Amino acid sequence: MASARILIADDDTAIVQTMTWVLKEHGYDVVAAHQGARVLELMEERTPDLVLLDVMFPDADGYQILERIKGDDRWRDVPVLMVSSLPPEEAAVRTLGLGAADFVKKPFRVKELLARIQAQLRMRAILRSANDTLRHVEAELERVREEAENRRKLVDILHDVTDDLSSDEIYHLLARRVARALDLTHCSVILARVGERPRVVATAFEQASARNFELDLDRYPEIRAALDTGRPVLVEDVMTSPLYADVRQRWVRDGTMVTTRSVIALPFALDQTQAGVFFLRRALNEPKLTPEDIEFADTVVKAAVAAVQRAKVLETTMADNRRLEVLAHTDPLTAVLNRRALTERLNSELERVKRYETQVSLLLIDIDHFKRVNDSYGHLVGDDVLTDVGALLQSAVRSVDVVARYGGEEFVIALPETGLMGATVFAERIRELIEEHRFSHAGGSELHLTASVGVACYPSPGLETVEDLLATADQALYRAKAEGRNRVRT
Numbered sequence: 001m002a003s004a005r006i007l008i009a010d011d012d013t014a015i016v017q018t019m020t021w022v023l024k025e026h027g028y029d030v031v032a033a034h035q036g037a038r039v040l041e042l043m044e045e046r047t048p049d050l051v052l053l054d055v056m057f058p059d060a061d062g063y064q065i066l067e068r069i070k071g072d073d074r075w076r077d078v079p080v081l082m083v084s085s086l087p088p089e090e091a092a093v094r095t096l097g098l099g100a101a102d103f104v105k106k107p108f109r110v111k112e113l114l115a116r117i118q119a120q121l122r123m124r125a126i127l128r129s130a131n132d133t134l135r136h137v138e139a140e141l142e143r144v145r146e147e148a149e150n151r152r153k154l155v156d157i158l159h160d161v162t163d164d165l166s167s168d169e170i171y172h173l174l175a176r177r178v179a180r181a182l183d184l185t186h187c188s189v190i191l192a193r194v195g196e197r198p199r200v201v202a203t204a205f206e207q208a209s210a211r212n213f214e215l216d217l218d219r220y221p222e223i224r225a226a227l228d229t230g231r232p233v234l235v236e237d238v239m240t241s242p243l244y245a246d247v248r249q250r251w252v253r254d255g256t257m258v259t260t261r262s263v264i265a266l267p268f269a270l271d272q273t274q275a276g277v278f279f280l281r282r283a284l285n286e287p288k289l290t291p292e293d294i295e296f297a298d299t300v301v302k303a304a305v306a307a308v309q310r311a312k313v314l315e316t317t318m319a320d321n322r323r324l325e326v327l328a329h330t331d332p333l334t335a336v337l338n339r340r341a342l343t344e345r346l347n348s349e350l351e352r353v354k355r356y357e358t359q360v361s362l363l364l365i366d367i368d369h370f371k372r373v374n375d376s377y378g379h380l381v382g383d384d385v386l387t388d389v390g391a392l393l394q395s396a397v398r399s400v401d402v403v404a405r406y407g408g409e410e411f412v413i414a415l416p417e418t419g420l421m422g423a424t425v426f427a428e429r430i431r432e433l434i435e436e437h438r439f440s441h442a443g444g445s446e447l448h449l450t451a452s453v454g455v456a457c458y459p460s461p462g463l464e465t466v467e468d469l470l471a472t473a474d475q476a477l478y479r480a481k482a483e484g485r486n487r488v489r490t
Contacts, residue, residue, distance in 0.1 A: 036060020334390030
């Protein structure tokens, strides 16, 4: 399979060279444009799978280039990641509004950018597959409408299975609707992992209790034959069919009362790991099943499989979106919130404070003499210490509190509905918690660390924004460090 083609558009030669090397190392096909005017020329030559686009060029406007890309039907579905050193609140809102898939602020972490690129490419592939599936289902539905006007019931079924249903819901719906459309008293769906002999009933129209029942395939030769060959099997009369010769001997030996007249086994494959059979039966007092019944049921089953695959695609897309959201808001080292997420949460919290006339306090925590840890033990040990601090803070807060890494060895704790006095008491508890904690490292010895804490509260005179609140906490932290560290100041 060809590697994904990525177009890097940035006037910073160093960034282009670095990202070109990194992306090629990860198996991507990379083409670069150092001028805005060159971007659309390269798009015309060959449509890329993803574009990394700077907002500002000496010769062009990145916003206009983005509009041109998203306004062209050939490129509309190509994800564009905007890259800029402009303030996110200004550039991100505008670029996302113009159709950008994501916004990345310079300077950026290479690992984070790679993760965003991978997520967008994966999402594009999933959405392409979903669109193909939907187009296939729509085409199949139209064909059925044109060629089988007398099969109105089939149309109803196809409408049902193309709804946003879970796999189990689709199986249950299909068993019930196929049975009713063909006037069957028995219709089941049998599933199993590829390579497994036992087959399990996923749903049964005639008997809800049969769900998860394990079948003995020796008693169902049509199911075994359908699975082995991958083709539909029709037994018009179980009493005369050669396929049932051994089964009939067993019936005679066991004194089994036979109630089935004819059966159809329709095989299907969902993916590389799971397959199954639609099993249709008619009783002795009912008409035989026919090749026309196979044709009808096979059309329904194909639509059902497409719907199940679509459901799985949508589930995967949602999972990817959730993972991307976590990545975008989490510090990769400490697993607490990052600075971006902190700012968003604090803005929301300040709005809530204004609305409900409550309070929010902020703790800005700095690990004392942290540079000595890196200098003496190395940065890996330093990273372990920061990870431990993040976990320590996370374990000490309430569920409504917010813990974030502010930068370097600095952490922030936001305390909703907490005044300055309560926050100061809690800050002292955090300081003691860090002082009493024993940080171990690969050398086997323990590190003893302390922390300085600055506390601020909103609302307070002169505080209007999140930046004001952080600045006030930072000033308090400076006083704590100036007075000897390992203390709390407001």
